[in-house]
Amino acid sequence: MNTNNSKNFESLDPQDWEQSKALMHQMVDDAFNYVQHVRDRKIWQDMPEPVLNSFKTALPKQPSTAEQVYTELQTNVLPYPMGNIHPRFWAWYMGNGTISGVMGDFWASILNPNLGGGNHAAHKLEEQVINWIKEIIEFPITSSGLLVSGGSMANYSALAVARNVKAGYDIRSEGLKANNLVFYGSTEVHSCNIKAIELLGLGTKGLKKIKTNADYTINIEALKQQIADDRTNGLKPICIIGTSGTVNTGAVDNLNAIADICEQENLWFHVDGAIGAIAMLSDKIKTQLTGIERADSVALDLHKWLHMPFEAGCVMIKDNAGHKDTFSLIPEYLAKNTRGLASGENWFSEYGLQLSRRFRALKVWMSLKEHGSDRFGRMISRNIEQAYYLGDLVNNHDQLELIAPIGMDIVCFRYNPGSLDLEALNALNKEIKLQIEERAIALPGYTTLNGMYCIRCAISSHRVTNTDFDVLIENVLSIGHELRN
Numbered sequence: 001m002n003t004n005n006s007k008n009f010e011s012l013d014p015q016d017w018e019q020s021k022a023l024m025h026q027m028v029d030d031a032f033n034y035v036q037h038v039r040d041r042k043i044w045q046d047m048p049e050p051v052l053n054s055f056k057t058a059l060p061k062q063p064s065t066a067e068q069v070y071t072e073l074q075t076n077v078l079p080y081p082m083g084n085i086h087p088r089f090w091a092w093y094m095g096n097g098t099i100s101g102v103m104g105d106f107w108a109s110i111l112n113p114n115l116g117g118g119n120h121a122a123h124k125l126e127e128q129v130i131n132w133i134k135e136i137i138e139f140p141i142t143s144s145g146l147l148v149s150g151g152s153m154a155n156y157s158a159l160a161v162a163r164n165v166k167a168g169y170d171i172r173s174e175g176l177k178a179n180n181l182v183f184y185g186s187t188e189v190h191s192c193n194i195k196a197i198e199l200l201g202l203g204t205k206g207l208k209k210i211k212t213n214a215d216y217t218i219n220i221e222a223l224k225q226q227i228a229d230d231r232t233n234g235l236k237p238i239c240i241i242g243t244s245g246t247v248n249t250g251a252v253d254n255l256n257a258i259a260d261i262c263e264q265e266n267l268w269f270h271v272d273g274a275i276g277a278i279a280m281l282s283d284k285i286k287t288q289l290t291g292i293e294r295a296d297s298v299a300l301d302l303h304k305w306l307h308m309p310f311e312a313g314c315v316m317i318k319d320n321a322g323h324k325d326t327f328s329l330i331p332e333y334l335a336k337n338t339r340g341l342a343s344g345e346n347w348f349s350e351y352g353l354q355l356s357r358r359f360r361a362l363k364v365w366m367s368l369k370e371h372g373s374d375r376f377g378r379m380i381s382r383n384i385e386q387a388y389y390l391g392d393l394v395n396n397h398d399q400l401e402l403i404a405p406i407g408m409d410i411v412c413f414r415y416n417p418g419s420l421d422l423e424a425l426n427a428l429n430k431e432i433k434l435q436i437e438e439r440a441i442a443l444p445g446y447t448t449l450n451g452m453y454c455i456r457c458a459i460s461s462h463r464v465t466n467t468d469f470d471v472l473i474e475n476v477l478s479i480g481h482e483l484r485n
C-alpha cells in the first residue's frame with residue numbers, strides 16, 4: 001500500500017506522526033512556560049561567539065531529526081530574544097502578543113489557506129474582522145479594508161488610493177504626467193509615509209512637511225499657508241496626512257481641523273493611526289481622536305496596541321470603488337466563477353498589492369472574541385495612566401525632566417544633574433540608556449527632540465506594572481549618579 005505512512009513514499013509529513021506529536025506537545029509546554037515566566041529571564045542579552053557562528057553554517061542538504069532542530073532553537077535562539085514580550089520593553093513601539101493570537105497563528109499555519117480570494121470560511125472571517133475594525137474607528141460599513149503586514153503597508157496602500165483618486169486622470173494607464181502632486185504631513189510624520197510617496201513616483205518633494213506646534217502637533221495655519229502657496233505655484237495638493245499618535249512623542253494632530261481643510265480644499269484626508277487609531281477602544285483617548293471618522297482612509301497597526309503577534313496591520317478606505325480601482329487587476333487565471341471555490345465578489349487581492357496572503361485575520365478574530373474589545377480598551381487606558389505615573393516620577397525629581405508633553409503612552413525624559421552643556425547631557429543620557437539595556441534592567445527607547453537626546457518610553461505592554469517604572473527611575477538616577485562621580 002502506497003500511503004504517505006509507507007516507508008517508500010517521500011513527503012514532508014512526519015515519518016512518525018506520534019513522535020512528531022509528542023515533540024509538539026513538548027513545545028507547547030515549553031512555550032507556555034516561556035511566556036508565563038518571561039519576567040524572570042533577561043530581557044535582552046548579547047549573543048556569544050558560538051551562537052553567532054551557528055548562524056553561519058551552510059545550507060543543510062541532509063535531514064536532521066526535528067528533535068535536533070528544536071534543541072538548536074532552544075540553545076541558539078530562545079535565550080536571545082528581542083525582548084518585546086517582556087513587560088519592561090518600552091523601545092520603539094511594539095505589542096506583546098497574546099496566547100490567543102498564538103493559537104490563531106498556529107491554526108492559520110495548519111489550515112494554511114491563501115487569502116488572495118475565494119469562497120471559503122477564512123475569507124468570510126477576514127471580512128468580519130475588517131467590519132469590526134470599521135466599528136472601532138466609526139467608519140461606515142460600506143468602506144473597504146484589508147489586513148496587511150503593518151502600518152507601513154497600510155499607509156502605502158492608502159496613499160496609493162489617494163494619489164489615484166485625486167490625480168484627476170487615469171494614473172494607472174498614463175503614469176505620472178506633470179508630477180506636480182503634493183501630499184502634506186507634519187515634520188513628525190512617520191518615515192514610512194515618505195517611503196510610500198517616493199515609491200508612488202512623487203519623490204521626497206511630493207511630501208511637504210509642515211512645522212509643528214510646541215506639543216508636536218501639526219501647525220494648522222502653516223499647513224493652510226503652504227497649500228495656498230503651492231496652488232499659486234502651480235502644484236496640485238491632493239492629500240493631507242494627519243497622525244494620531246506620532247512615533248516620537250505620541251502627539252495627536254487636530255484631526256477635525258485637518259478634515260475641515262480637506263473639505264474646503266477637496267483633498268484626501270488620510271490618518272496614520274498606526275499607534276493611535278486602535279485607542280478608539282479606550283475612553284481615555286477617544287475624545288482626542290474625534291475627527292478620525294471623517295477621514296477618507298486610516299492606517300492601523302494591530303501588532304502595536306492591539307498586541308497581535310507580528311505581523312498585523314489594517315488599511316481602511318471609505319471610497320470602496322476608488323480602493324478597488326487602484327489595485328484590482330484580474331487576468332484569466334484569476335477569473336472568477338459564479339459558483340464553487342472561485343466565486344465571491346470582492347477578493348482581497350483586488351484591494352492590495354499582494355496576491356497570496358496569509359491568514360492573519362484568525363489571530364485577530366480569536367483574540368477579540370476571547371478577550372472582548374473592552375478589555376483591550378482597558379489595557380490601553382492602563383498604559384496611558386502608567387505614562388502619567390512615570391511622568392509624575394520624573395516631575396517629582398529635580399534631576400529628571402520631561403522633554404516633551406506626554407502624548408498618549410509615550411514619555412520622553414532625561415537625566416539632568418545641572419551644569420552640563422547639551423553635548424555632555426546627550427552623551428550622559430545615551431550612556432545611561434545603554435547601561436540600563438546592557439544590565440538587562442529594562443529596554444527603554446530613545447529619540448532626539450530639538451537636539452536633546454532623551455530616554456523615550458513607549459508604554460504599550462499589557463504586562464507592565466507601576467513598579468516597573470519605579471525600578472527604571474531608581475536605576476536611571478543611580479547610573480546617572482555613578483557616571484557623574
Ligand SMILES: *Cc1c(COP(=O)(O)O)cnc(C)c1O
Pocket residue numbers: 093149150151152153155190192243245246247272273274275301313
Ligand atoms: C510604527 C509606525 C508606522 C509603521 O508601522 P509598521 O507596522 O512598523 O510598518 C507608521 N506610522 C506610525 C505613526 C508608527 O508608529
